[in-house]
Amino acid sequence: MELDARIPAGPLEKKWDLHRFEMKLVNPANKRKHGVIVVGSGLAGASAAASLGELGYRVQCHCFQDSPRRAHSIAAQGGINAAKNYQNDGDSIDRLFYDTIKGGDFRAREANVYRLAQVSVNIIDQCVAQGVPFAREYGGLLANRSFGGAQVSRTFYARGQTGQQLLLGAYQALERQIAAGTVTMYPRSEMLDLVVVDGRARGIITRDLVSGIIETHLADAVVLATGGYGNVFYLSTNAKGCNVTATFRAWKRGAAFGNPCFTQIHPTCIPVSGDYQSKLTLMSESLRNDGRVWVPKAPRDPRAPGDIPESERDYYLERKYPSFGNLSPRDIASRAAKEVCDEGRGVGETGLGVYLDFADAIGRLGESAIRERYGNLFEMYERITGENPYRVPMRIFPAVHYTMGGLWVDYNLMSTLPGLFVLGEANFSDHGANRLGASALMQGLADGYFIIPYTLGDYLATARPAPVDPFHPDVRATEAKVRGRITRLLGINGTRTVDDFHRALGRTMWQHCGMERNAAGLNRALQEIPALRREFLEDVRVVGTGEELNQSLEKAGRVADFLEFAELMCRDALHRAESCGGHFRTEHQTRDGEAQRDDEHFAYVAAWEYAGEGLEPVLHKEKLVFENVHLATRSYK
Ligand SMILES: Cc1cc2nc3c(=O)[nH]c(=O)nc-3n(C[C@H](O)[C@H](O)[C@H](O)COP(=O)(O)OP(=O)(O)OC[C@H]3O[C@@H](n4cnc5c(N)ncnc54)[C@H](O)[C@@H]3O)c2cc1C
Numbered sequence: 001m002e003l004d005a006r007i008p009a010g011p012l013e014k015k016w017d018l019h020r021f022e023m024k025l026v027n028p029a030n031k032r033k034h035g036v037i038v039v040g041s042g043l044a045g046a047s048a049a050a051s052l053g054e055l056g057y058r059v060q061c062h063c064f065q066d067s068p069r070r071a072h073s074i075a076a077q078g079g080i081n082a083a084k085n086y087q088n089d090g091d092s093i094d095r096l097f098y099d100t101i102k103g104g105d106f107r108a109r110e111a112n113v114y115r116l117a118q119v120s121v122n123i124i125d126q127c128v129a130q131g132v133p134f135a136r137e138y139g140g141l142l143a144n145r146s147f148g149g150a151q152v153s154r155t156f157y158a159r160g161q162t163g164q165q166l167l168l169g170a171y172q173a174l175e176r177q178i179a180a181g182t183v184t185m186y187p188r189s190e191m192l193d194l195v196v197v198d199g200r201a202r203g204i205i206t207r208d209l210v211s212g213i214i215e216t217h218l219a220d221a222v223v224l225a226t227g228g229y230g231n232v233f234y235l236s237t238n239a240k241g242c243n244v245t246a247t248f249r250a251w252k253r254g255a256a257f258g259n260p261c262f263t264q265i266h267p268t269c270i271p272v273s274g275d276y277q278s279k280l281t282l283m284s285e286s287l288r289n290d291g292r293v294w295v296p297k298a299p300r301d302p303r304a305p306g307d308i309p310e311s312e313r314d315y316y317l318e319r320k321y322p323s324f325g326n327l328s329p330r331d332i333a334s335r336a337a338k339e340v341c342d343e344g345r346g347v348g349e350t351g352l353g354v355y356l357d358f359a360d361a362i363g364r365l366g367e368s369a370i371r372e373r374y375g376n377l378f379e380m381y382e383r384i385t386g387e388n389p390y391r392v393p394m395r396i397f398p399a400v401h402y403t404m405g406g407l408w409v410d411y412n413l414m415s416t417l418p419g420l421f422v423l424g425e426a427n428f429s430d431h432g433a434n435r436l437g438a439s440a441l442m443q444g445l446a447d448g449y450f451i452i453p454y455t456l457g458d459y460l461a462t463a464r465p466a467p468v469d470p471f472h473p474d475v476r477a478t479e480a481k482v483r484g485r486i487t488r489l490l491g492i493n494g495t496r497t498v499d500d501f502h503r504a505l506g507r508t509m510w511q512h513c514g515m516e517r518n519a520a521g522l523n524r525a526l527q528e529i530p531a532l533r534r535e536f537l538e539d540v541r542v543v544g545t546g547e548e549l550n551q552s553l554e555k556a557g558r559v560a561d562f563l564e565f566a567e568l569m570c571r572d573a574l575h576r577a578e579s580c581g582g583h584f585r586t587e588h589q590t591r592d593g594e595a596q597r598d599d600e601h602f603a604y605v606a607a608w609e610y611a612g613e614g615l616e617p618v619l620h621k622e623k624l625v626f627e628n629v630h631l632a633t634r635s636y637k
Helices: 012-022 043-056 093-103 110-130 162-180 245-252 287-288 315-319 332-343 360-365 369-383 441-465 473-492 496-512 519-539 551-575
Strands: 036-040 058-062 183-188 188-198 200-208 212-220 221-224 262-271 292-298 353-356 394-403 420-422 604-609 618-623
Touching: 012 110, 036 110, 036 292, 036 551, 043 058, 043 162, 043 183, 043 221, 043 441, 058 188, 093 110, 110 162, 110 441, 162 441, 162 618, 183 551, 188 212, 188 245, 188 473, 200 221, 200 473, 212 473, 221 245, 221 441, 245 420, 245 551, 262 287, 262 332, 287 369, 292 315, 315 332, 332 353, 332 394, 360 369, 420 441, 473 519, 496 519, 496 551, 519 551, 551 604
Parallel strands: 036 058, 036 221, 058 183, 221 420
Antiparallel strands: 188 200, 200 212, 262 394, 292 353, 353 394, 604 618
16 A cells, blocks of 8 residues: 655645646536535535535435434534634734644644645635624624634634534535535435445445435545544544444545544543433533633542632643643643542542633623623533533533544545545544644535545546446445345344443443553453454344334444444554654653653554454554644643
8 A cells, every 4th residue: 555645846835726726627518427426414525515516516415314414513512713813813824734733743744734724714705605604793803712722813603503503504505506406415325335446436335224225326436524433432522423434444445544543532521420321512612711620729629619719729721831721722631630630639429520610701701791602502511410600610521522533635635545535524634633623624614615626626537437337346246245244233133232332342442542541451452342342243132124214223333343443543542652642642751741752753644554354454654744843842831
């Protein structure tokens, strides 16, 4: 396998412009001759499908929800970054670029990140033109707030529902193309394998989730925008349906997987409340604009927060990181929360919580200003916990939230399989070892609205894919494999539920490949996971049949993939004997407990190649070259 990132020559700030000029075009009349499959209708997929439809390609868009607008992107709360510098507070494309590279702990590719910062300004214009109701200042200009890892305010938002509003914009653009006949929508259609013919991605095999019918769809290129895999941990802030199936099965067909162990743990989630909980809830990072994080100075302090005087509180983020304070990046804020809880200073019944306190902000700005900014988040918190955060501090704790890892892509967002493009959270591209808040929406929309429309055309004009025969042996074999997998799952007829296995996997992953990792724990996980997988294949109980709506079967397929994929994550975490961003190896930390990178040995993207059933995957390395930023120890102090 060859890893060629295809980074264009030229100065950083000119690369994308020069590349756009050099790329080949498909003439308008020829575009409708090309079929393109987009899997996913979140921000990345919907924006891509709408843009490609508008250009004139024949597009199919698949999603497993009943409507494209129910994609997980709808859950995004806090906002979307862009280097507009509306605040006149020192922001610029260069600064967004630098913040993102530094925030990712110098494990992302410079050229991609610079392009992301450049394109960020176009996204806001596009969304405003679509009517996305971003918050505005009194004078009518778009408002901004701050997110972690930045000292400027560059986050555009629509209260705590930014993802929903952006997705409505993309969804309307998509619906317009559906009505115009350029996009055919396939809701309730789950991709279960990738069709590869003559070394190129040529289609997908799907299961209609209502009728159970297995179908083959062929095209000239396939675009995966299938989101992240945080649910491998069972408990996460992701929607319950988020999974790894599409990217994992593409991996098995030859697409390299980049940095699978890079997971983001978000510091501000509602703490776990019991053994049978199936989902965690995020409290947006935007709350850290006004909320102050603290714990009692004394361990196991039994007093209610209101009874603890100022002098006996530890505002530990402000104390440890005075420059960034409560807006320290997520990886750092998460570990700091764990540290104080490990010292016995955590709050709440389990001791696994810290306070996020709005008393100061309410005193300074008034309750109505806070309600205006975060009203829906406060309401959500109160509904879940029964506590009123206008009166008592919120209790929060870190939880799995986002996966920086994903299928490896080159500058054109094409995987190592020609014809297979990967967008949004599903690719590994822009966030290195730690994503900064409000940058996922930016990346998904940059990929879908502004990058794939160019790079896909270049591929089609260059490769000129010939029609593929639906009876080609590789097509038929892939479909047969999908059917075989379903029959096998339904035939096990064991005693344990799919959720039971998923929960057990989540426990292993959180314990050994979660917020902290070390060689001993990872080696243990690498023993536990295959054993659990064997038990699953002998004892899982999947009820119902394949010819109907069957959520037990859907879950079983996804958990079966998680059970294999988890091993790849642990292998990746084990091989990376350094700490960087969200990947914190306890053996590699500074004296004051900060991540200790090893640039000499690990300044690369780990891209794993599938080697075959039962064989160890092969590691390839894309060396990261830093020509424009200086590799430095990350400091937010
Ligand atoms: C609670 C929460 C809040 C967040 N808030 C923010 C925020 O404020 N700002 C920010 O920048 N980021 C935020 N994020 C992160 C951000 O929401 C996601 O990274 C982003 O929305 C992912 O978009 P996507 O288009 O890549 O994938 P998704 O929105 O997850 O969409 C995936 C799509 O793929 C489809 N799909 C998946 N697998 C298959 C399959 N096998 N077959 C067919 N279809 C499939 C799904 O149906 C869906 O349509 C938040 C995340 C969470 C969990």
